Amino acid sequence: MSASERARRMLSMIDRSHPPHHADEKTTLTGFLRWIRCHLIEEYARHNGHADLIRERIDGSTGE
Template sequence: MHDDRFQLPADADERTLLTCFLDWHRKALVRTCAGLPDEQLRRRAVPTSNLTLLGLVRHLAGVERWYFQGGIAENYPGSLYTATGKLGEDFDDLDSATGEASFAIWRAEVETSRRITAERPLEALSTHVITGQSLSLRWVLNHMIDEYARHNGHADLIREAIDGQVGE
C-alpha cells in the first residue's frame, strides 16, 4: 500500500499536514470496507455491540456534518441518521441500508467538509450552532483525525472478524 502521509516534505505547512492525515484516515475507512457486500457491511462482529462497518460509515458522515457544517460553517442542516437523540442511533436500523447509498452520503459530507476547510484559515473561530461551543478549524481538523483513527481501529477489528482481513 502507498502511504501518502509519508511522502510529504519535512517542512510541509500545518494545513497540508492536517488535511493530508485526515484524508489518509478517510481513505483507510474506504479501504477497510472495500469488496464487502451489504450483508457483511451490516454484520456485528461482537454480538453485544451495535458496531458495524456500515454503522461506522454512517456515524462518520454525521460527524463530518456536525463539526464542519454545524461547527465551522455555523449552518447545521440537521442530523443524517438520528431522530430521537438516542446515543448510537446512527448504528441502528441498518436492515435496508446499503453500502452504496451510505458511502454516497459520506462522500458528499466529506466534500462539503473539504470545501468548508478550504474557505477558512486554521485560526478561524466559530461557534457551534447547536452547542454554542467555540471551535477553531485547527481544533476540528485535529479532532477529526482522532475520530477517524479511533473508528478505523474499530473497523479493522470488525473486518478481521468478518473475513480475516484488516485495513491497510
Template sequence: MTTSRIDPPFAADETTMLNAWLDFHRETLAVKTEGLSTEQLRQRSAPPSSLSLLGLVRHMAEVERAWFQGCLQGEEFKQGLYWTDENEDGDFDDIDTADAEADFATWRAQIDLARQAAAGLPLETVGKRLRHGNEVTLRWILVHMIEEYARHNGHADLLRERIDGVTGE
C-alpha cells in the same frame, strides 16, 4: 463503492496537511467497509457492544455534521440524523433494518457539507457555537476529526478482520 484514498504529503502547509490527513482517514473507513454485504456491515462486534461497521459509518456522518455544520457554522439540530432524545446511540443501535446504501450516501453528503463549511476559512476561525463553554477553532475541529476517524478506524480494523479475515492499513 470505489475508494480514492491518497497518502498525505510529507511536506505541505498546515491547512493542506490537516485536510489531507482527514481525507485519508475518511477514505480509510471506506476501505474498511468496501465489498461487504449489508448483513456483514451490520454484524456486531461482541456483546454487550452494539459496534458495527455500518454503525461507525452512521456515527461518523453524525460527527461530521455536529462539528462542521453545528459547531463551526452554528446550525442547531432538533435531532440527529440517526439519534433521538429517546435513543442517543441510534447511530450504533438502530441498524437492524438500516439501509446501508442510503447511510453511506448520507455519510458522503455530510463529508461534502463539511468540506464546504471549512472551505477557504483560516485555521484560526472560531466556530459559531461553543463546546462545553469554550470557543473552538477550525484547527481544533480538524485535529479532533483526524483523531476521531483514527480511533474508529482501529475499531473498523478489528470488525473487518472478524467478518472476513481482511486486514491491512
C-alpha cells in the same frame, strides 16, 4: 446555504502560513477550526481502526 458550504467557507478562513500556537488553541476562530479539524481526523482514524478489527474477526484476514 448548506452545512457543507458553511464549513468550507469557515475552513477557507484558516491562515495556513504559520503553524498554530498552543495559546491560540480554541481561543480564536482559527485555533478553534484547527482543533475541530484535528479532532475529526482523530475520530475518523479511530473508527477506521475499529472497522478493521471487526473485519478481521469476520473474515480472519489481517493487514500488512
